[in-house]
Amino acid sequence: MDVMQIANGIPMWIACGIPVVLVVIQAVLFARGAYGAGKKMGLGEDKMKKAMKSSAITSIGPSIVVLSGMLSLLVTVGGPVGWMRLSMIGSVMFESIAAGLGTSAVGVTLGTDPMTEEALAMAVWTMVLCSVGWVIFSTFSANKMDKIEHKLSKGNSGTLSTIANCAIIGVFAAMVASHISKPFYSMVLKAEEAAMSSAWHNMLACILGAVIMFVLNTVANKKNIGWLKEWALTITILGAMIITALV
Structure with a gap:
């Protein structure tokens, strides 16, 4: 049997559908809980x-x-696997890298070489096992977050808000910095033309995203346009993607 027939077969859809259903149920329960808390x-x-x-x-x-x-x-x-993985914990970049690492362990380059049964199994196991740590950490640490927050903020809600905002800014700054610096890093290493082109496009997308979001937020705040504030992120992502693809 062809390996992609196995990957897209009914058993795989059933196996991958079960965790997705659990995620949907979890989302519904959280939404109901949040709605009830809002009323209280x-x-x-x-x-x-x-x-x-x-x-x-x-x-x-x-x-x-x-x-x-x-x-x-x-x-x-x-x-089935793509649907399951991107419906749960993980990210687009992580899943692609994890799948590539899994297939490379058996001598198959993801997206270039023909997929084999062994490579498919390795890709799936790598994607799943590499995200188990996040699930375990959140399971055992979630009920301790209140104590940690109280210690960090010392009862001051403003301090906690500042810490949270700084953490978010730090995470996104690190992500953006990696994309902006990669083209120059690739030049030093004299990377292949395809890798260089990809690095420059990523950098362009980051800069465009920042510029578009700044313009939209400025206009929305000055003109007090509520719908523009809501759609700003979507417009920014699509705008940066489209312009980068056309360049």
């Missing part, structure tokens, strides 16, 4: 509906990026 806090229906609407709109842009990653996994490890 005295939030009105209008405010909660507006928050849900804003969240749904904001998620469109990142979802399109995830969809593009799923399409790349679709042709390498099959639809």
